[in-house]
Amino acid sequence: MAMSSDDDLPAPLPPSMTSEPLSRAIGERYLTYALSTIMHRALPDARDGLKPVHRRILFAMRELKLTSTGGFRKSAKISGDVMGNYHPHGDAAIYDAMARLAQDFAMRYPLVNGQGNFGNIDGDNPAASRYTEARLASPSEALLEGLAENAVDYRPNYDGTLEEPIVLPAAFPNLLANGASGIAVGMATNIPPHNLDELVQACLAMIAKPGLSDEDLVALIPGPDFPTGGVIVEPAENILEAYRTGRGAFRLRARWEREDLGRGQWQIVVTEIPYQVQKSKLIERLAEVIQTRKVPALADVRDESADDIRIVLEPKSRTIDPEMLMGMLFKNSDLELRFSMNMNVLIDGRVPKVCSLKEVLRAFLDHRREVLLRRSQHRMDKIDARLEVLEGYIIAFLNLDRVIEIIRYEDEPKAMLIKEFELSDAQAEAILNMRLRSLRKLEEMELRRERDALYEERSALEDLLASESRQWKAIGSELKEIAKKFGKATELGKRRTSFAEAGEVEEVPIEAMIEREPITVILSKMGWVRAMKGHNALDAEVKFKDGDGPMFAMHAETTDRIVIMGANGRAYTVLGANLPGGRGMGEPVRLMVDLPNEAEVTHLLLPKAGEKYLLASSDGDGFVCPGEEMIAQTRSGKQLLNLRGAARTAVCARIGGDHVACVGQNRKLLVFPLNELPEMARGKGVRLQKYKDGGLSDATTFTLADGLSWKDPAGRTRTELDLSEWIGKRASAGRMAPRGFPRDNTFT
Structure with missing residues (x-):
C-alpha cells in the first residue's frame, strides 16, 4: 500500500483566514443584519419617536442653523450633509424621509417646513431636491431643545470624525403625536398619530397619579387624531383593548x-x-x-x-x-378602511417590545425626567464654574492695585496671583484673561448681585435634584408650555378626527338601490343580451346582427336577478339593472359572466324564493333545486349540476305539479311521482329514466289529475288524461310516446 504524500493534504489557511461551518457563518451574519434592521432602520425609539434617519435629518438641520424663523436652504444641501456626516446611505432615501416630515397630510405635527413641491395627497412625488427648500419646524425645535446642555448621550458618527445624539431630548411624546410605521426582520410597527393636547393631559394625569388605570387614560386619549381628519367608528371597548394590549385596529371613514x-x-x-x-x-x-x-x-x-x-x-x-x-x-x-395598530417600539433604544399606551407614555416621561436631571446637573456645573470665576473677580476688585502691579512687574504673574491671594488655577486664568476695558465694569455690587443670584439658582437646582416630586412638577410645567404652543387652542392643535357610533356595514340589498322598472330581456342565439324598456310582446320583431336571431325572451324588472343556465351545469346571475339597454344590439353575455366559450346557454329563467326547479342532465340524472340556491354571487357562477363526460344541461324547468314526465331521445315516455326525486342545492341527482341508447330529451312536471299536455305538430294543445300506460317507477325505461307527440321530443 502506497503511503500518502504531503501533496494530498489540504493546504493550510493563511493566518488572516479562519474556517467555520456554513450554517453558523450564515446564521451569525443574518442575525447581525436583522439586529441592524430592527435597531437602526425600522423601529422607532419610544423616547423621541424617531428612527435614526429622521433623527439625523433634524440634527443636521440644527447644525446648519435652519431655525423655524430663519431662512430656507436647498433640500439637496440638507440631504447631502446628512449623507456625508451621519447617514451613509442613498441621498434619495434621505430626501424622501425628509419630504415626508414636511407633508401635512402625512404628519400630524410636521417637523420640517418645506418650500416648494413636497408632494400631495393625490400621491404625486415631491419635486427633485434641487428644486425644493426646507428648514426646521417649530415642533422639531421642541424635540431638539437641550442638546447643548448635555441632555442626552452622543456617539461617534459612522467614520468617527463627528458625534451625533443617540436620542433627542424630545419635549413632547412625538411617537404618539406623529405616529410611525416600519417593517423589520420578523416584526413590524404601525402607530397612528394622536392629538398632542390630549397626550399632554394624559401625561399630566400620569404624573399626578402614577397608577392611572387604562380606562382613565383612554378617557383622556379617546383615539387617534389623523392629519387628514375622518370619522372613527370603532366601538369604545375595542379602542380600550387596543390601547391596553398595544395591538388592534381602528375603523376610519371619510x-x-x-x-x-x-x-x-x-x-x-x-x-x-x-x-x-x-x-x-x-x-x-x-x-x-x-x-x-x-x-x-x-x-x-x-x-x-x-x-x-x-x-x-x-x-x-x-x-x-x-x-x-x-x-x-x-x-x-x-372611503372606509381599518388602520391596524401595532405599537412595537425600542425601549431605551435597545429592546423591541409591543407596548401598551401606558407603557409608551411611561417611557417618554422617564426619558424626560432623565433629560431634566442631566440638564439640571449641567446647569449646576456651569454655575459652579461661574461662581468660582466671580469669587476671583471679587478678590481682584478688592485688591485691584496689587493685582495690576503683579501682572505688570512679575515674570510669572499667574503663579504669584495664586500664591498671594490663594486663587484657583481657573480664577487666576480668568483674571489674567480680563481685558483692561473690563476694569471699569468691575464693581463689587454687580459682582455680588450676580453671585447671589447664581447661589439662589444653584440652591433651587439642588432642591430639584434632591426631590422627585419637584422633578415631576417641573416636567409638568414644561408639558403645559408645550400645550400652550401646540394645544387645542392653536390652529395646528385642534382635533381633526371625530368619533361616531356605527355597527358593521349592513348588507344592503342591491334591489333597494335600484329604481324598479319593467324590462323585456332578450338573449340571441349568438349570446348577445339586452333589456328593452317595458313589458313588450315576447314575439315582437326585434333586430339582430346578421346571422343571429332570437333564442330567449322574458319579462322581468330592473331589480330582478336573472339566471343564465349554461350547458356546463353552472348557473350565472346578472342583475336586470346591469343589462345593456335595448337601443343597440346589446352586449355579449360572456363579457358579463365567465361563461366558457365551449358552453352555450341552455336556459334563461327568473327564480324566486320559494319556487323549486327540476334540473336534469342529458344523461338522465336530475333532482329538485330550490330557486334561491340558483342565485350566484360572483361572475364565475355557481355549479348546480355535476356532469361527467359529454353530458350537458338538458332540463331546467320550474316545478308545478305532483308528477314528473320525461321523454328520451328514443321517444319513450315515463311518468312517476315528483316525491321520488331528492331536493338538493348541487349534485348529480338520481336516475330519472333508463336508456339503452341516447339520453334524456326533455322533462316537465304536471298535476296528474289535470293530465299531461303538449303541442302537436299542428300547434294545437293536446292533453292526455289517462296516463296509466306510462306511469312507472323512477329509473325505468317507459313506453313509446302516444300518437301526436312532437317530433322534437319536447313538451313545449
Missing part, C-alpha cells in the same frame, strides 16, 4: 355631507378621506365601482378638490337613501 341642489335634487360631498389613502386612487376605485355596477345607485363621481378635499358623488335617483348609498360605498371602496 367625512361626508348631503348637499341640497334644490328641486328635490341632492348630491353627496366628501370633505375628508381616510389617512394614507391617495385621493387619485380613491377616485379610480369609485369610478371602477360605477363601471362594474357594484353600487348601482351611484351614477357619477367628480373630483372638485382644490386646496381642500371635495369629492362629489351623484346618485342615480333622488329617491335613494344617502345613508344606504354611503354604506355600500364604505363596503366597496377605500
Whole structure:
C-alpha cells in the first residue's frame, strides 16, 4: 500500500483566514443584519419617536442653523450633509424621509417646513431636491431643545470624525403625536398619530397619579387624531383593548355631507378621506365601482378638490337613501378602511417590545425626567464654574492695585496671583484673561448681585435634584408650555378626527338601490343580451346582427336577478339593472359572466324564493333545486349540476305539479311521482329514466289529475288524461310516446 504524500493534504489557511461551518457563518451574519434592521432602520425609539434617519435629518438641520424663523436652504444641501456626516446611505432615501416630515397630510405635527413641491395627497412625488427648500419646524425645535446642555448621550458618527445624539431630548411624546410605521426582520410597527393636547393631559394625569388605570387614560386619549381628519367608528371597548394590549385596529371613514341642489335634487360631498389613502386612487376605485355596477345607485363621481378635499358623488335617483348609498360605498371602496395598530417600539433604544399606551407614555416621561436631571446637573456645573470665576473677580476688585502691579512687574504673574491671594488655577486664568476695558465694569455690587443670584439658582437646582416630586412638577410645567404652543387652542392643535357610533356595514340589498322598472330581456342565439324598456310582446320583431336571431325572451324588472343556465351545469346571475339597454344590439353575455366559450346557454329563467326547479342532465340524472340556491354571487357562477363526460344541461324547468314526465331521445315516455326525486342545492341527482341508447330529451312536471299536455305538430294543445300506460317507477325505461307527440321530443 502506497503511503500518502504531503501533496494530498489540504493546504493550510493563511493566518488572516479562519474556517467555520456554513450554517453558523450564515446564521451569525443574518442575525447581525436583522439586529441592524430592527435597531437602526425600522423601529422607532419610544423616547423621541424617531428612527435614526429622521433623527439625523433634524440634527443636521440644527447644525446648519435652519431655525423655524430663519431662512430656507436647498433640500439637496440638507440631504447631502446628512449623507456625508451621519447617514451613509442613498441621498434619495434621505430626501424622501425628509419630504415626508414636511407633508401635512402625512404628519400630524410636521417637523420640517418645506418650500416648494413636497408632494400631495393625490400621491404625486415631491419635486427633485434641487428644486425644493426646507428648514426646521417649530415642533422639531421642541424635540431638539437641550442638546447643548448635555441632555442626552452622543456617539461617534459612522467614520468617527463627528458625534451625533443617540436620542433627542424630545419635549413632547412625538411617537404618539406623529405616529410611525416600519417593517423589520420578523416584526413590524404601525402607530397612528394622536392629538398632542390630549397626550399632554394624559401625561399630566400620569404624573399626578402614577397608577392611572387604562380606562382613565383612554378617557383622556379617546383615539387617534389623523392629519387628514375622518370619522372613527370603532366601538369604545375595542379602542380600550387596543390601547391596553398595544395591538388592534381602528375603523376610519371619510367625512361626508348631503348637499341640497334644490328641486328635490341632492348630491353627496366628501370633505375628508381616510389617512394614507391617495385621493387619485380613491377616485379610480369609485369610478371602477360605477363601471362594474357594484353600487348601482351611484351614477357619477367628480373630483372638485382644490386646496381642500371635495369629492362629489351623484346618485342615480333622488329617491335613494344617502345613508344606504354611503354604506355600500364604505363596503366597496377605500372611503372606509381599518388602520391596524401595532405599537412595537425600542425601549431605551435597545429592546423591541409591543407596548401598551401606558407603557409608551411611561417611557417618554422617564426619558424626560432623565433629560431634566442631566440638564439640571449641567446647569449646576456651569454655575459652579461661574461662581468660582466671580469669587476671583471679587478678590481682584478688592485688591485691584496689587493685582495690576503683579501682572505688570512679575515674570510669572499667574503663579504669584495664586500664591498671594490663594486663587484657583481657573480664577487666576480668568483674571489674567480680563481685558483692561473690563476694569471699569468691575464693581463689587454687580459682582455680588450676580453671585447671589447664581447661589439662589444653584440652591433651587439642588432642591430639584434632591426631590422627585419637584422633578415631576417641573416636567409638568414644561408639558403645559408645550400645550400652550401646540394645544387645542392653536390652529395646528385642534382635533381633526371625530368619533361616531356605527355597527358593521349592513348588507344592503342591491334591489333597494335600484329604481324598479319593467324590462323585456332578450338573449340571441349568438349570446348577445339586452333589456328593452317595458313589458313588450315576447314575439315582437326585434333586430339582430346578421346571422343571429332570437333564442330567449322574458319579462322581468330592473331589480330582478336573472339566471343564465349554461350547458356546463353552472348557473350565472346578472342583475336586470346591469343589462345593456335595448337601443343597440346589446352586449355579449360572456363579457358579463365567465361563461366558457365551449358552453352555450341552455336556459334563461327568473327564480324566486320559494319556487323549486327540476334540473336534469342529458344523461338522465336530475333532482329538485330550490330557486334561491340558483342565485350566484360572483361572475364565475355557481355549479348546480355535476356532469361527467359529454353530458350537458338538458332540463331546467320550474316545478308545478305532483308528477314528473320525461321523454328520451328514443321517444319513450315515463311518468312517476315528483316525491321520488331528492331536493338538493348541487349534485348529480338520481336516475330519472333508463336508456339503452341516447339520453334524456326533455322533462316537465304536471298535476296528474289535470293530465299531461303538449303541442302537436299542428300547434294545437293536446292533453292526455289517462296516463296509466306510462306511469312507472323512477329509473325505468317507459313506453313509446302516444300518437301526436312532437317530433322534437319536447313538451313545449
